[in-house]
Amino acid sequence: MAWLVTGGAGYIGAHVVRAFRAEGIDVVVLDNLSSGHADFVPDSVPFVRGSILDREMLERTLREHNVTGVVHVAGFKYAGVSVQKPLHTYEQNVTGTAILLEAMQSTGVDKIVFSSSAAVYGTPDVDLVTEDTPKAPESPYGESKLIGEWMLRDQEIAMGLAHTSLRYFNVVGSGYSDVYDTSPHNLFPLVFDALLGGQTPRINGDDYPTPDGTCVRDYIHVADLAASHVSAAKSLDAGQVLEPVYNLGSGDGVSVGQIMATVAEVTGIDFTPEIAPRRAGDPARIVSTGESAARDLDWVMRHSLADMVSSAWSARRSAQ
Template structure:
């Protein structure tokens, strides 16, 4: 028996695969490599190259590898870009999720952990977001993730699908030098790429209604995130009760300006970031409580901000051969 990890060749997905292996749980990866990397999949893990839009491929993978559950991470994950590419975003994230659920029903796979997002909240009018905070997504990406949660809930009512959705916040760091975040849109890779190229990193937006004018976010370590997926899968396997959604938040916000200062400290590279305009779809502040996840999924922040930056920097330098 194994768990299927869609998007398992990605930065987050490959950490999830490693977390499952560390707990002795077999996995199989499906990834179309549009943003993932084959080299990120650990040796010995079965790999199926293909899209979640291909229902027949998913059914074959589930049948051939005796899949009992799915961790669904595959999708188009860039909030800002989704504003310019809404149809692509909905195809990948909504049609893709519906296709996956259809393949699961056809093969009688009855449990799923879904990669959702803090983007479902938009710009909350509360200091600390909880799972019950009203949802007002401000981008097609956030909307697509909320629809994904609805699809799971509807399928659960219709077929008895056991499910939970984990709402991610800003995922950073690395659990191994073999895997780094290669995204062209995320903060850490943008800053590191600039430094390695001898350029000055840039902050997008310094006029937000926050203490230093830059966006405030929860930053969580990718290895902590991956462990939460294993805990959720184990509870689903045991048919133990789970909430429909969990925030994987730290309870503490860190601004982009503070991140820049920590990067300078950790890397030893003294710089003052350039200032650019806001990115569309970026809310000013999102900080969330992780109390429910702490109660049910042993969720906690096991890494400091300094450790997040240092591990991400080490993995990025290893990738560039430095």
């Protein structure tokens, strides 16, 4: 028996896969490598290259590997780009999830942990986001994740699907020297690429009503995130009933200015960030609580900001 990790060759998915293996749980990876990397998957883990849009392939994979549950990480994850590519986003994230659920139903796989997103909240008008904060997604990406949660809820009602969805904001750091964030849109890769290219990183706005004038966000270490995915899967395997959604948040957040200062300290590259104009729609502060996940999913912020930066920098440098 094994768990299937869709998107298991990506930055987050690969950490989830290795967290499963560290617990001695068999796992299978499915990834079309549109943004993932085959060498992120350990040699000992079965790897199926394919798309969640291919129902026949999904059903075959679920049967051949005796899959009992799915961690669904695969999807088109770029919120900004999704505004320009809404139909592509819905195809990958909504149609793809529906096909996955159909394949699970037809093969008797009745457990799923869904990698959702705090993008479902949009720009909340609260200092601390909870699971009950009103949902108001501002991009097709955020909308697609909310629809995914609805589909899991409806399958529970119709078919008894055991499920939970994990919402989180900014995932950073690395748990392994050979797995790192390769997204062209995320803060850490952008900052590291600028420094390695002899350029100066930039901050969008330094006049927000925050302690240092820069935006405050929720940054969590990818290894901590992966551990809670595995904890959720183990709970579902044990027949425990989980909440339909959990926020994986820090509870306090850090500012972009703090990140830049920590990057300079960790890398040993002295720089003063360029200050660019504010980006439209950027709220001063978005931070989420993780209290429910701490209670049920072993959610703990085990890594400091310095840990996050140093582990990400080390993995990025090893890739050169």
